[in-house]
Amino acid sequence: MDKQKIHFVGIAGIGMSAIADVLLDLGYEVQGSDLRQNSETDKLTQKGAKIFQGHEASHIDGANLVVYSSAVTHENVELIAAKDKHIPILRRAEMMAELMRxxxxxxxxxxxxxxxxxxxxxxxxxxxxxxxxxxxxxxxxxxxxxxxxxxxxxxxxxxxxxxxxxxxxxxxxxxxxxxxxxxxxxxxxxxxxxxxxxxxxxxxxxxxxxxxxxxxxxxxxxxxxxxxxxxxxxxxxxxxxxxxxxxxxxxxxxxxxxxxxxxxxxxxxxxxxxxxxxxxxxxxxxxxxxxxxxxxxxxxxxKFKGIDRRMDYYGQIEGVDMYDDYAHHPTEILATLIALKKKAGLGVVHVLYQPHRYTRLRDTWQKHIEVFDYTDRVYVTPVYEASETPIEHITSERLVEEINARGKTKALYVASIAKGVESAKQNSKPGDIICSMGAGSITQAMTLLK
Missing domain, CATH: 3.40.1190.10 (Mur-like, catalytic domain)
Known part of the structure; x- marks a missing residue:
């Protein structure tokens, strides 16, 4: 029997790439597409997967099954092509259920x-x-x-x-x-x-x-x-x-x-x-x-060594402790800020924050304004859009204005991650903490800090 070919639409996501990885180890032929390639797609390529950058109807040719992520809409050209060709289509969780069967x-x-x-x-x-x-x-x-x-x-x-x-x-x-x-x-x-x-x-x-x-x-x-x-x-x-x-x-x-x-x-x-x-x-x-x-x-x-981007400690630079964290929802942000503040003691906590998705920022707007009461300084970068279109008035600049209006934390809008890193370094002193925070590209800050 020929190997089944499984195509993933949105393969670069951490959850989708994990399922693709398991299927490769089980002997399936795996391929997939996404708008961007990353370390996860690089790993899959090394294991034998074929990765397409961008979405085209021809990508699903020869596939026996198409799996798509929750971030992919039904207007995606590959999903439409799979439906037209009567290729079975499963959501990520449905594929997971098949593996668990x-x-x-x-x-x-x-x-x-x-x-x-x-x-x-x-x-x-x-x-x-x-x-x-x-x-x-x-x-x-x-x-x-x-x-x-x-x-x-x-x-x-x-x-x-x-x-x-x-x-x-x-x-x-x-x-x-x-x-x-x-x-x-x-x-x-x-x-x-x-x-x-x-x-x-x-x-x-x-x-x-x-x-x-x-x-x-x-x-x-x-x-x-x-x-x-x-x-x-x-x-x-x-x-x-x-x-x-x-x-x-x-x-x-x-x-x-x-x-x-x-x-x-x-x-x-x-x-x-x-x-x-x-x-x-x-x-x-x-x-x-x-x-x-x-x-x-x-x-x-x-012995638990943790997972990437959950209060990852990157060591000290000139007496300042460096952390990176995935928190992007106010509840997660609060938990991380409380832990950092306890760790810092009398030191100042500097948070370099990248809001993730316009819809999430809109839906948690007031909580986003209030949660930074629990830190000393926050440097806010532009929103990481994650393929979303901008929403009027939902901006990092306005978020900074409203945080400052509360008078409890000093907030600064920074036009890029690099500028945020520069500002945090200039304002920090030995005994302080700098933490990059968010679910997007903000983790690049740790490389820039070094």
């Missing part, structure tokens, strides 16, 4: 923290010789990859809730980290989004498990709508698996993990921030579910 699936969902939590689960299972297949939304540093084909029957992945397609996934174990007001263009209302999460939580089998972080009030609210086994986690006193005695010791977040009666383990997590404690707690609960001893879970978490 014969596996024991562990899926992490949520508005924030899911890539970190999923990566912790994958790392923990690898450290304990469970050798899972994984598909991640970030690059696991210990494997230097966002995808891996393991020898066991476990499949670890994170969901994409943006278009509702995560409801095609039917995991044995589901984790929900939190629920925030995102993707309302698709769902129509926040209530509909919460209902979708409840439906996902109820998609596990009768002998499966959904792990819920009830520190998040919106997750707490959907508990009554779930009709399958549930394990709650958090710092909340009613959580079935609870983190207590949380503290910072050097570069570690240290905390105890308790069930109703006993302290199961003390975890030393090499990541800052309470939000990462909650992420680790979700991973810890998964470890218990798959039969790992608490001490072995804690041992694995202590």
């Amino acid at each position: 014969k596996k024991r699936a562990l899926v992490v969902a949520g508005s924030h923290g899911k890539t970190t939590t999923t990566s912790m689960v994958a790392h923990m299972m690898l450290e304990n010789d469970l050798d899972p297949t994984f598909v991640l939304g970030g690059r696991l540093k210990s494997k230097q990859s966002n995808a891996y084909v393991g020898k066991s029957n476990w499949f670890v992945a994170e969901s994409d809730e943006s278009d509702g397609s995560f409801l095609h996934l039917y995991p044995e174990v589901a984790v929900i980290t939190n629920i925030d007001q995102e993707h309302l263009n698709h769902y129509g209302s926040f209530d509909n989004l919460k209902s979708a999460f409840a439906q996902f939580a109820s998609s596990v089998p009768f002998d499966g498990l959904t792990i819920l972080c009830i520190d998040d009030p919106e997750v707490h609210k959907i508990l009554e709508e779930i009709n399958k086994p549930v394990l709650t986690v958090g710092t909340h006193m009613k959580a079935m698996i609870r983190a207590d005695n949380i503290r910072i010791e050097e570069k570690y977040m240290v905390f105890e993990v308790w069930n109703a009666k006993d302290c199961l383990a003390t975890v030393e997590l090499p990541m800052l921030g309470k939000h990462n404690v909650l992420n680790a707690l979700g991973a810890f609960a998964v470890g218990l579910r798959v039969g790992l001893a608490p001490k072995n879970i804690a041992k694995a978490l202590k």
Whole structure:
């Protein structure tokens, strides 16, 4: 039988490239297209994939299946051509479901923290010789990859809730980290989004498990709508698996993990921030579910090297600590800023921020203005458009004006990443922190700082 040829529309995205990577390792012929090429497409090319820059109808010639990302519209010429030629078309999540069909699936969902939590689960299972297949939304540093084909029957992945397609996934174990007001263009209302999460939580089998972080009030609210086994986690006193005695010791977040009666383990997590404690707690609960001893879970978490662009530390330059972070939603930004401020102590935190997508900035406008109350200085670059068209009045210049009008943080508009780096360097002194932040090209700042 000839190898099946699978074409990916929007292959450069971190989630799409991960699935393509897995399919290459499984022996499929993989090709794809995107507007830009990047390190992910370079890696796929080295493994034998054919990558097209730009979209053309002819790209899908000979394909047996077309997979498209949630960022691709139905007006895409390749999707139209595939439909005209009666080539099967699947969304990313539907392709993921196909890969999971014969596996024991562990899926992490949520508005924030899911890539970190999923990566912790994958790392923990690898450290304990469970050798899972994984598909991640970030690059696991210990494997230097966002995808891996393991020898066991476990499949670890994170969901994409943006278009509702995560409801095609039917995991044995589901984790929900939190629920925030995102993707309302698709769902129509926040209530509909919460209902979708409840439906996902109820998609596990009768002998499966959904792990819920009830520190998040919106997750707490959907508990009554779930009709399958549930394990709650958090710092909340009613959580079935609870983190207590949380503290910072050097570069570690240290905390105890308790069930109703006993302290199961003390975890030393090499990541800052309470939000990462909650992420680790979700991973810890998964470890218990798959039969790992608490001490072995804690041992694995202590060795967690993290994922790319989650408070990545780039060292010191003239006494100033350099960090890079993926945060681009106000909830994520807040968690990172709180962790940085604790780390800086009396030092000044300088944030070089690149807003991501006009629609996201519009939908979270007021929260974007308020969240920078928690830093000292913010240098705002132009919006990273991610293929979107500009929206009137939704600009970085106006964002800076409104942040300054609050009088709590000094904000400066910078016309480019390079100019932002220059300003941050001029204004910083030993003991300060500079952090580049955003989901677009802002990570280039770390190269420029050096």
